[in-house]
Amino acid sequence: MPNITLLGTGGMLPLKDRFLTSLYVEQNGNAILIDCGEGTQVAFAQHGLKLSKIRAIFITHSHADHVAGLAGLLLSLGNTGRSDALPIFCGDSAVDTIQHLLAVTGGLPFDVHLHRLPENQSTTIKINKIDPLLQIDTLPLKHRVPCLGYRLTFAKKPEFQPQQAKALDIPVQYWKQLHSGETVTLPDGRKIDSVQVTGEPRPPIKITYTTDTLPISEIVDFAKDSDLFICEGMWGTFDKKESMNQKCHMLMQDACTLAKKANVKRLWLTHYSPAEKEPEIYAEELQQIYETVIISKDGQEITLK
Numbered sequence: 001m002p003n004i005t006l007l008g009t010g011g012m013l014p015l016k017d018r019f020l021t022s023l024y025v026e027q028n029g030n031a032i033l034i035d036c037g038e039g040t041q042v043a044f045a046q047h048g049l050k051l052s053k054i055r056a057i058f059i060t061h062s063h064a065d066h067v068a069g070l071a072g073l074l075l076s077l078g079n080t081g082r083s084d085a086l087p088i089f090c091g092d093s094a095v096d097t098i099q100h101l102l103a104v105t106g107g108l109p110f111d112v113h114l115h116r117l118p119e120n121q122s123t124t125i126k127i128n129k130i131d132p133l134l135q136i137d138t139l140p141l142k143h144r145v146p147c148l149g150y151r152l153t154f155a156k157k158p159e160f161q162p163q164q165a166k167a168l169d170i171p172v173q174y175w176k177q178l179h180s181g182e183t184v185t186l187p188d189g190r191k192i193d194s195v196q197v198t199g200e201p202r203p204p205i206k207i208t209y210t211t212d213t214l215p216i217s218e219i220v221d222f223a224k225d226s227d228l229f230i231c232e233g234m235w236g237t238f239d240k241k242e243s244m245n246q247k248c249h250m251l252m253q254d255a256c257t258l259a260k261k262a263n264v265k266r267l268w269l270t271h272y273s274p275a276e277k278e279p280e281i282y283a284e285e286l287q288q289i290y291e292t293v294i295i296s297k298d299g300q301e302i303t304l305k
């Protein structure tokens with residue numbers, strides 16, 4: 001059951017109650033961070049989250065509102081006594097920026113492994129060491145600089161059927177192996193396959209995160225049937241549409257249209273313009289386009305089941 005906390009919902013500049021972009025996703029004590037805007041480590045403290053749970057960081061693009069918090073966060077991570085290497089994933093064009101940020105950390109007590117992701121095609125990432133049930137996919141977005149959307153898919157194991165295991169007279173010490181999908185040979189020589197003692201396959205949990213982009217149609221397929229779709233919505237008024245087209249961003253209304261087309265379960269808006277002080281005033285209008293829209297605030301949280 002992944003737990004998701006939106007640490008910062010601001011785009012461009014922070015406000016006193018709105019930090020810059022960052023998303024925290026944790027399952028079984030292993031956390032992934034997507035983007036690390038200024039203030040991210042302060043948001044960790046505010047929401048009672050532990051830096052020591054971070055297993056990997058993913059960066060969408062090189063703009064400051066998505067990366068400027070990285071150096072401070074890594075320094076604080078060093079103070080937690082971390083010695084395990086930390087993987088950071090980012091597009092090719094963001095590597096230089098990340099390396100410059102690493103340079104000011106002045107020797108961390110752990111290694112940082114920088115992984116380059118292609119920016120002109122989608123990629124699938126699996127990190128079995130972190131969570132064998134998690135798959136991460138990227139989507140090239142359309143921004144002023146190369147930018148990647150991320151989709152986290154958490155597979156769910158089928159439920160274990162103890163009645164079936166008992167009926168087959170399988171000793172309890174083999175149940176865990178069978179539940180994790182293995183085939184076991186019992187002391188009496190019988191071979192038991194996991195499907196004999198588990199239920200129907202269950203649909204995975206999907207979380208899609210796209211920010212800093214035009215509302216390109218590819219996002220619809222990428223976010224299809226997501227349990228949670230987190231998408232930018234810089235402004236809520238149509239007089240900003242032309243400027244959003246020029247700056248390669250989108251309106252809250254665009255995000256709602258994408259959410260509806262993609263048939264997602266819920267949409268969280270994020271990455272508001274600092275001049276959009278009260279995005280909640282658009283709630284009623286946005287619900288006309290897509291009913292389950294949430295105009296997120298910093299600290300927005302959910303556990304997906």
Ligand SMILES: [Zn+2]
Nearest residue numbers: 011012065212
């Ligand atoms: Zn941004």
Ligand SMILES: [Zn+2]
Nearest residue numbers: 061063143212
């Ligand atoms: Zn940007």
